[in-house]
Amino acid sequence: MLSLRGAFWHAALQRSARIENRHRSILTRNLDKLTQIGIALSAEKNHHRLLDTILTQSRELTNADAGSLYLVEETSEGKKNLRFVHTQNDSKRIPFKQFVMPAAKTSISGFVAVTGETLNIPDVYDLPPGVEYSVNKSFDQSVGYRSKSMLVVPMRDHLNEITGVLQLINAKPSSDILIPNPEEAEKHVIPFDHAVEHLVSSLASQAAVSLENSMLIESLERTFEGLVKASVHAIEQRDPITSGHSERVTELTCALAQAVSEIKEGRYADTAFTEEQMKELRYAGFLHDFGKIGVREHVLQKANKLYPMEMEVVKNRFAVxxxxxxxEYQEWMVEFALAGKRNEVEKLRGEMNAKVAEADRYLELIVRSDVPSMIPDGDFDGLMKLGEVTYKDFDGTEKPYLTAQELKALALRRGNLTEEERKEIESHVSHSYDFLVQIPWTKALRGVPEIAHGHHEKLNGKGYPRGLKEEEIILQAKIMCVCDIFDALTATDRPYKKAAPLDKAIQILKFEVKDNHLDPELVDIFVKKKVYRAVTQFKEAEYAEPAS
Known part of the structure; x- marks a missing residue:
């Protein structure tokens, strides 16, 4: 008898040990899982992916068929709302749309947000009498779903303040089971195990801290991007001619980089830009011309070969x-008239009118040549001749019709800038770099200065400011160079030139390729992937290759 009792006692101890070991194993597995989730949450910096990770991991931990996330928002009046920010459902494809509702005890999620209590409800359609909250069945009815068991926990930050609500819906014996309709829900949905409540609460707290960090990072990034855009706006106020250029170049550059990442053949088949690299390109695009702050304003805004004040001086000089x-001729004519030499007077009058007409023609030539376009040979020869013509000032001093500096500017065969002015404009790249290297960029953004520094380099080494060769120019700078040139060609706000239509701009890009200035594959991708559609001006445009 004692032997039999001992055997039963021994068997009970063994069974108890097995149960304890199983519970310990489950607890260890859950704690390991919770640790892994915590690592995953802390590693994810993207706010939207973080929301998805929180919900996915919570549902995996509890075998929940569906789930929702709400974040607490405070109004300017100090009242609290709940914003529905994310949802998942294994069994139903449910359209998602954010909405805001008051954080009130009348709803399940609102009750948890206000009280901080965890709710574990076996059946939300059969709530205990006297509770303050209720469930709105209309949503289930509209999509043909049946919400039954529900585990709703508050999300608390490091200050123990409630920042959100995690709502898990319909626990299942296995994650493989689907419950697409109310009938399947009645068959398979089980209550949430009370043993997982503290795990889910712990996960929710980790999630709250991760979300807080993520939102802080996003807030800092928004602030920084706001400062960047404000800086660009300030620069464009000094150079309104190119207003919008930096933003368009940014959009084109990011679009071309994305197209390069999607290419599956050719030189860049294995190239794929990360999210951080795309952000780096974006900032470099906005700030690539920031160095114009170091260029004199009147040089930036120069529209013609002569500055307005210089042209005014020339016109006043010709009036003189x-x-x-x-x-002078009137004086001579009076002398001859008094001497009775009428024929000489008429001759002098003709000479005077001819010289005045010649001066008018010279002024017309100057005004015509002031426009930054190709000068016809005849006009160029006329300017050279004009450079040798002089007149006598009121005090009898011999002076040229045009000063050497004026003639030098007007005789420019291309563009509107003298060599000195061009070098000053080109110095903006070095100014940009000198400014950007002063910023303590994060590791992910430390390439911004180098990208901006290289966006005017050419493959043949004849670019500026460093004259880099092809292998010395980073890919991001090559991409930006293509986009910078395209926008400069097609910009509609340049008073010194007409905007090139799409087909002509692309032909010019191809000429730049032939001259070994631009990367041929990048230009090819730009055209074939219709990258030009990234800007509003060409949103619906279609480039057609000219017939050969």
Whole structure:
């Protein structure tokens, strides 16, 4: 008898040990899982992916068929709302749309947000009498779903303040089971195990801290991007001619980088830009011309070959020239008239009119040549001749019709900038770099200065400011170079040139490739992937290769 009792006692101890070991194993597995979830949450910096990770991991931990996330928001009046920010459902494809509702005890999620209590409800359609909250069945009815068991926990930050609500719906014996309709829900849905409540609460707290960090990072990034855009706006106020250029170049550059990442053949088949690299390109795009702050404003805004004040001086000078000519000839004509030499007077009048007309023609030539376009050979020869023509000032001093500096500017065969002015404009790249290297960039963004520094380099080494060769120019700078040139060609706000239509701009890009200035594959991707559609101007445009 004692032997039999001992055997039963021994068997009971063994069974108890097995149960304890099983519970310990489950607890260890859950704690390991919770640790892994915590690592995953802390590693994820993207706010939207973090929301998805929180819900996915919570549902995996509890075998929940569905789940929702709400974040607490405070109004300007100090009242609290709940924003529905994310949802998942294994059994139903449910359209998602954010909405805001008051954080009130009348709803299940609102009750948890206000009280901080965890609710573990076996059946939300059969709530205990006297509870303050209720369930709205209309949503289930509209999508043909049946919400039954529900585990709703508050999300608390490091200050123990409730920042959100995690709502898990319909626990299942196995994650493989689907419950697409109310009938299947009645068959398979089980209550949430009370043993997992503390695990889910712990996960929710980890999630709250991770979300807080994520939102802080996003807030800092928004602030920084706001400062960047404000800086660009300030620069564009100094150079309104190119207003919008930095934003368009940014959009084009990011679109071309994305297209490069999607290419599956050719030189860049294995190239894929990460999210951090795309952000780096974005900042480099916005700030690539920031160095214009170091260029004199009147040089930035120069529209013609002569500055407005210089042209005004020239016009006033020609008015003086004509008045001087007329005064000189009038004096001679009076002398001859008094001497009775009428024929000489008429001859002088003809000479005077001819010289005044010549001065008018010279001024017309100057005004015509002031426009930054290709000068016809005849006009160029006329300018050279004009450089040798002089007049006598009121005090009898011999002076040129045009100063050497004016002639140098007007005789420019291309563009509107003298060599000195061009070098000053080009110095903006070095100014940009000198400014950008002063910023303590994060590791993910430390390439911003180098990208901006290289966006005017050419493959043949004839770019500026460093004259880098092809292998020395980073890919991001090559991408930006293509986009910078395209926007400069097609910009509609440049008073010194007409905007090139799409087909002509692309042909010019291809000429740049032939001259070994631009990367041929990047230009090819730009055209074939219709990257130009990244800007509003060409949103619906279609480039067609010219017939050969």
């Amino acid at each position: 020239i004509k008045r001087t000519l007329q005064a």
